[in-house]
Amino acid sequence: MAESSKPEITIGIVAGEMSGDQLGAGLIRALRRHWPNARFIGIGGPAMIEAGCQSLFGIDRLSVMGLFAVLGRLRELLQIRKTLKQQLLQAEVDLFIGIDSPDFNLPLAGYFKRQGIKTVHYVSPTVWAWRQKRVFKIRRDVDLMLTLLPFEADFYQRFEVPVRFVGHPFASDIERHIDHERAKRYWGFAPAEQVVAVLPGSRGGELKYMGPLFLETMRLLAVMCPQVKFIVPLASAQRRQQFEQQLQQQDYDLPLQLVDGHAREVMAGADFVLATSGTVTLEAMLVNRPMVVAFRWGAITHAIFSPLVKNKYIALPNLLADAEIVPEFLQERAQPDVLAKTLFELMQDPERCKTMQAHFDELHEQLNLNASNQAAEAIAALWMADASSPGSQPHAG
16 A cells, blocks of 8 residues: 555646746646645746745746847756756656746657656647647647637647647636726825836846836826826846846936836736736736737847747737737837827727727636636546556556
């Protein structure tokens, strides 16, 4: 008889960014309902560690953006991956779950699949948008793809990849009708003040380009609307230091409040949002804040990769609606004067804001499926189907 301390199942789980850390923590808690004594080992951030994951490396060591940033740290990343393979095999993992970070996690999935270990990838890479031929490697290396967005599942089904749309955890976490005025008071703003939350990116590579762009946008908007106030949540101490250096270099005198973390709560208390394209635009949508979205990356990276991009939109609300319900600006179109003018016009147009927010509410309902539980159920079903197949001898009961 197995000892009571022996885990029912050992799960390798790797998240490469802070957004993945939150998803991983919710998934770990949901999986414990199926396997209370499960062991989780891999790479995670504070939330996953608190949920019970043994993290072998700091999550910040995987968070890189842009072609040259990756190339500059390629040796380190390859060494981390090599060590991770060894450690997870030594831990005798029964199942491997990669959360987002596809360039790091999908090769790991392929490796573990070849070792006879079941593999799951949680959060689809944007294979539907660019480099679509990756879907064939995914079909080979991944036993189950869990998507947060419905159109992603439709794409995988066309290529016969085992897939389940689980909804988005944020849609379950965020209440449908947030008390905006209360959130606004929490950050010290009067009801009549016009407040813009500015989110210049959670990664150093993003902030390098988006910080100066958004600072100049704020300067121009403050001229157009002298009563405007700005609040900027920064994802970490490193990002705050980077943004403060950019602010000093620009030498602007802006009505600006910096906040450590709490991006979602900051957006809930703002009247409008200026955001870098990414997961944060989904959160802005779910807290029902009118927004303008922009994105820039390095010119060489853009020249190399932009021809490979297939989708019409960059902002998640637009991708979900398959229509431009929020203004978005990419690369050379993302100019400070254009962004400031667009924001100012949105601030003067309450009917447009109401229409935008009505779309947001519909999309919120569509995504609210309790994703962590759905994902855990799909993973448990995959494992039990494998456990019941001839010749298998799983740890789990």
